[in-house]
Amino acid sequence: MKESGRKQGALSPCAACKLLRRRCAEDCVFAPYFPPDEPHKFASVHKVFGASNVNKMLQELPEHQRRDAVSSMVYEANARVRDPVYGCVGAISSLQQQIHSLQTQLAAAQAEVVHMRMRQFSSSSNTGGAMDMAVDQANMGESLWSC
Amino acid sequence: MASSSSYNCPCAACKFLRRKCMPGCIFAPYFPPEEPQKFANVHKIFGASNVTKLLNELLPHQREDAVNSLAYEAEARVRDPVYGCVGAISFLQRQVHRLQKELEAANADLIRYACNEVPTALPAPPGASSIESMAPRQRPVEYNRRMGNEGGYYQAPGMPMPYNLPWNDNPSGDTDGGGGNM
Helix, strand or coil: CCCCCHHCCCCCCCCCHHCCCCCCCCCCCCCCCCCCCCCCHHHHHHHHHHHHHHHHHHHHHHHHHHHHHHHHHHHHHHHHHCCCCCCCCHHHHHHHHHHHHHHHHHHHHHHHHHHHHHHHHHHHHHHHHHHHHHHHHHHHHHHHCCC | CCCCCCCCCCCCCHHHCCCCCCCCCCCCCCCCCCCCHHHHHHHHCCCCCHHHHHHHCCHHHHHHHHHHHHHHHHHHHHCCCCCCHHHHHHHHHHHHHHHHHHHHHHHHHHHHCCCCCCCCCCCCCCCCHHHHHHHHCCCCCCCCCCCHHHHHHHCCCCCCCCCHHHHHCCCCCCCCCCCCCC
């Protein structure tokens, strides 16, 4: 079943064919994912990956996976245009650093929570223990005198 | 920085492209002949001419990092043709979100203790929560320590990500929120 983006294919070439200045065929592989009103999407993908590479990659995927593949390629391409040195790999590195920092903070906070729990537990135990000892001593005194 | 002796041994790129590796070959410092797969992946995903254009637009001291990041992305895309390294970003973002929630909960417990209230649940050990994965085969990247600090763009923890992934807000896969549209 053809994607809805091809409804106007005869009248309006997709963004890819517009940029490549070619006729947008009925079975154009780009048309469902690069509508003519979003020219920037294909522009960045074309700049980073190249039209033929994108074509090849899409042809190698089943149709139901192509939309996600295009989305991820657009994301990567935009990241690379914004940061030509690191692209979206810089984001990965930053996220890993952030995770490491959060894990350290979380470990410290949870250790403190355990510490506070132990303190609270021991302070409530000490209060109860003193009372018990007083009762025991009273009972012992009574039993001694009863003999 | 790796370099090949162009006269005696063509770089991996020129070997792959079956051409003479000239002195001053732009690929030679970054694609040594003993790492043929690196250029093979980059060529498959980005193409030699796109890589050449990209490297020519960068300063020489930036090119090694650029090539390494391209090689990483290319390898990720070869392994996962649908999501590439964006799958790893999605996974890591969810992990950050989960850790932030856990940290908030732990801090809330501490505040309650400070106010002499007893929280009702024990804190979970770090990393005990199940990790959901959106795409297969994410792996932590072991990368150059210089990565991620260029220009201070991705720094302080707690800073929002500069890019919104198309899947986080819109399940239909709309990419208007993708990287660069800010």
